[in-house]
Amino acid sequence: MGRQPCCDKLGVKKGPWTADEDRKLVNFIVTQGQCCWRAVPKLAGLRRCGKSCRLRWTNYLRPDLKRGLLNDAEEQLVIQLHSRLGNRRWSKIAAELPGRTDNEIKNHWNTHIKKKLIKMGIDPVTHRPLDDQEKQSSGGTESENSALLPKGSHCSSENNSIDDDESRPLDPNPTSEQLLGWSSAPLDEVEFPNHIESTWNSCLTTAVTAAVGSGCRGDGYSDRVMLEPEPDWGWPAGLEFKMKDPIGDELGFLNGFSFSEMDLSLTELGEIS
DNA sequence: AACACTTTCAACCGCGGTATG
DNA sequence: TCATACCGCGGTTGAAAGTGT
Structure with a gap:
């Protein structure tokens, strides 16, 4: 004998939320606070599953959410955190960016940051220069393949910003030092x-x-x-x-x-x- | 203007860990 | 202790919007 089911699957609405549904959910949470999500749809008069309500609230309706694209500083922080945490820690990355959700960051990563990194010659998965990885696969030495994690200054505006000037031709074979904006001295x-x-x-x-x-x-x-x-x-x-x-x-x-x-x-x- | 193609992102799905009865 | 639901998470989808021809 376990718990009661979260919701009756029959008659549960799916798909985009209407303004009326949003209003009902916000009104309920503002007046009653966040209680168990299972009960929310019934109490708020919504034909939605509790899971869907929770998602709508946390990803879209929460009053402390920021709107719009991530700014440069947020983007750089995401890159920095992703280099350490990878794809399986979106929630931890989001926790470092107040007002941003894991879903939003994940979307932004997949639609914007990934492409920018690839254009810069950086593998968005490993955060290493793509040509370094080619060397590695063709038998490059350990020192040639020094791992390069982005850091605070890696993408800073003064050194090596990920800017929006995509018309500028990119060096097809940037060195790791160029990518990091460091001196040409070896690591x-x-x-x-x-x-x-x-x-x-x-x-x-x-x-x-x-x-x-x-x-x-x-x-x-x-x-x-x-x-x-x-x-x-x-x-x-x-x-x-x-x-x-x-x-x-x-x-x-x-x-x-x-x-x-x-x-x-x-x-x-x-x-x- | 019309169509095809691409991009964006809200929402869903399914899984793993945890809580409950 | 076990079965089952809840919760939160990451991966994926698909409709809508944007862009190119």
């Missing part, structure tokens, strides 16, 4: 010793400490830390510290923090050399 890769990989926090702390010591800023990711030189400091090369995440992506991540803001000593630097 360094530091493999962490096993003992440092004992926990995510110790890895991150060590990498961040190294970054501070190197005069870099950057972003923390679930499985790596991307480092970029401060433009004014004249640091010669971008650095990438690659590390495993022993815990998994459920641990959370750090959004666009500045290394210089973190109070870390430099004593752990020796651990990665």
Whole structure:
């Protein structure tokens, strides 16, 4: 003996919502609040299934929703988060963008961002340059195939914006540095010793400490830390510290923090050399 | 103006995890 | 403990709007 069914499938209306249905649903939720969705259609006088009501409310009628296309900053944040979380975390991505729904972000990704990335020569699934992947499939070396995750500055307006000027011819074979807007110096890769990989926090702390010591800023990711030189400091090369995440992506991540803001000593630097 | 084709996005579907009886 | 419904999620669909010829 289980629960009662959510709704009688017979007589349940499907398809686009009418203004009258919207009004009924909004009136009900505004006056009664969100209770169990199963009861909503009946109490609100709607011939809809509760699931449909919930979807309509969360994706369209909620008063705190923003309208219109995602702006540049939101788009960049989506790209950044998608590089870490992938397609299976739209709800987590949406949680980082107030007023936006997972459905909206998913749609925007599929209709706009994906195409822009492809046009820029970046694989929207792996976030690596497409030509790098060709090299990899034809036997490129590990260093040639350095993974490139977009970071805060990756798509910033000053360096490498995803702009709307689609008439401008694109470099058919952009280098990874061009894609990132970094200097032409090669990336360094530091493999962490096993003992440092004992926990995510110790890895991150060590990498961040190294970054501070190197005069870099950057972003923390679930499985790596991307480092970029401060433009004014004249640091010669971008650095990438690659590390495993022993815990998994459920641990959370750090959004666009500045290394210089973190109070870390430099004593752990020796651990990665 | 008319048609074909493409793009957009709201809504649906089905699945997995959780709650309930 | 088990069967079943609820909930939330990601993937997909299809009607409407937009664009090209």
